[in-house]
Amino acid sequence: MMAQREAVAALPPLARRAAAVLAAAVFALPALAQPVTPGQRATAQQVAQSGVPLSELAPNAPDRYTVKRGDTLWDLSRLFLTSPWRWPELWGMNLQDVRNPHLIYPGQQLVLERDGDRARLRLQQAQGGIDSPPTDTIRVSPRVRIESLADAALPTLQPHLIEPFLAEALIVEEGLLEQAPRIVAAPEHRVLITRGDRVYARGGAETPLMVKARGGDEYRVFRSAVPLRDPVTRKVLGYEAQYLGSALLVRGEDKASVPDRGGDARELPVPATLDIVSARSEMRVGDRLLPAPERQLVSYTPRAPEGAVEGAVVSMYGDSVALAGQNQVVVINKGTADGLASGHVLAILRAGPRIVDRSQPGERSEIKLPNERNGLMMVFRPFERLSYALILETGDGVKVGDRVVNPR
Structure with a gap:
């Protein structure tokens, strides 16, 4: 740490300020995205003082393990502990070396130390790692290097297992889907609609489909919501909408003056135009549209519920x-x-x-x-x-x- 401070101090003023800003950004973002609760920190601090009982270790817990790319905090907790969701205790075993449990990187070594009936975990940089001391005298020049440490840190769980369901799975209130915009037609009177097709849709009288963002707005396509009942009481707890795919709104609703048979002009509604950009299942006229949710940064840090469930x-x-x-x-x-x-x-x-x-x-x-x-x-x-x-x-x-x- 002292060597790092001296290296930054040797930089020119502008580079020194840039390095400070980059360091603040690198170490602040993961903490915001994956917060550590006061309860988890308290558990870690308690374990840091006393270690964990040997009975809490996994039967095949290794004495030394090198973190690999693709490992997750859940994987490491399951490797060392009998209960993977008790990762705050894994962190507490190593609290002095790992200030933020979400910032563990490939190449670092976890060393398990047993002392009597307790065990502790410490962090050791692998040979040849980023922080390994140099063995030869080399001449270096001050420079600023930008590296996204947040992207390299281990995730709690593999995000690809969850992210698709954030846009697909949806619980709605009764009647909500029936009031949503609906597909009214497809070109050439097509019955089944899939990716690459163009469709036309109408919203409500007070909520027409209109382009709001430059380049179009994204919508999700759903079919009739299915009631979800409690398996014991049979009470309806909510309605699950069947996800079909996504569509991009390219042109909003409008009105057009059309002459009738008598020559008089009539004003008719013109539905909005959408392009189907992805399809999980084939769509048809009558399917409903809901705005795609904004991408959320949610922490999926595994932990036991605070109350009884x-x-x-x-x-x-x-x-x-x-x-x-x-x-x-x-x-x-x-x-x-x-x-x-x-x-x-x-x-x-x-x-x-x-x-x-x-x-x-x-x-x-x-x-x-x-x-x-x-x-x-x-x-x-x-x-x-x-x-x-x-x-x-x-x-x-x-x-x-x-x-x-x-x-x-």
């Missing part, structure tokens, strides 16, 4: 019919009203079957076997009473009705 799987998203596996998405019957937020990890329980006890002569009583844990899921898009969750791991697959509870 007991819910159930309501439905599978997409093409999953009976069972959902790892990296697939399900809907659960708990949401923001129940304290859930993006990043909360829940354990999946497979309900124990009901059987007849025939273990001794004359015994024919009915019993229910205990529920067994069947994996983990992480909430990534919560609504008020429902949430979308990504299945992180599962043994036998997840089905509608499976229970979800706090991971421990």
Whole structure:
């Protein structure tokens, strides 16, 4: 650190100011995008003082591990700890070296040290790494190098598993989709519409489709919303709209004067023009349009919910019919009203079957076997009473009705 300060001090004034601005930007952005909560920091500080019990280490936790590109904070937590969502404790084992747990880079080495019945983790730069001390005397000249450390830092989870669902998955209130703009026609009276086709659509009388941004506005195309019911009470908790694709608004609605058979002019509405830019399924006349949401920077830092959660799987998203596996998405019957937020990890329980006890002569009583844990899921898009969750791991697959509870 002292050598870095001396190198910056040796720069010309303009370069020195530029380096300071770049450093502030590099280390501020990840903290904004992936905040560390006070509770997580308190847990880390507690572990930093005492370490973690050996019983909390994963059975095959390595003594030394070199971080590779593609690793995530979840991967590292699962490598060293029995519970991956307890990453603040992994951070606490290494709090002196890693000031921000979201800034861990490929090439760094994690060294596990056992002392009695406790364990700690420390960070060591790999040989030949960026911060390795030089072995030869070299002559250097001051210069400014721009490098995006934020992009190189390890993500909490692989973002490609979640990002597609942020634009697709949607829970709507009853009647909302029926009031949205609708596709009214396609060229050449085409029945099925797909990517590359042009369509025409109309909005409401008070909300016509008009181009607002230069170059057009993006819309998502949906079909009739399906009610999602609680698997126990059968109460409707919300409506899931079926995502079909996206369209770009290239020309807004208008009106045109058209002569009728008697020669008199009539003013008729002219629908808006849109181009289909992506298609998950074929579209048709009557499908609805909703504005595409703005891209959000959300932290998906896995962590256990603060309060008690007991819910159930309501439905599978997409093409999953009976069972959902790892990296697939399900809907659960708990949401923001129940304290859930993006990043909360829940354990999946497979309900124990009901059987007849025939273990001794004359015994024919009915019993229910205990529920067994069947994996983990992480909430990534919560609504008020429902949430979308990504299945992180599962043994036998997840089905509608499976229970979800706090991971421990």
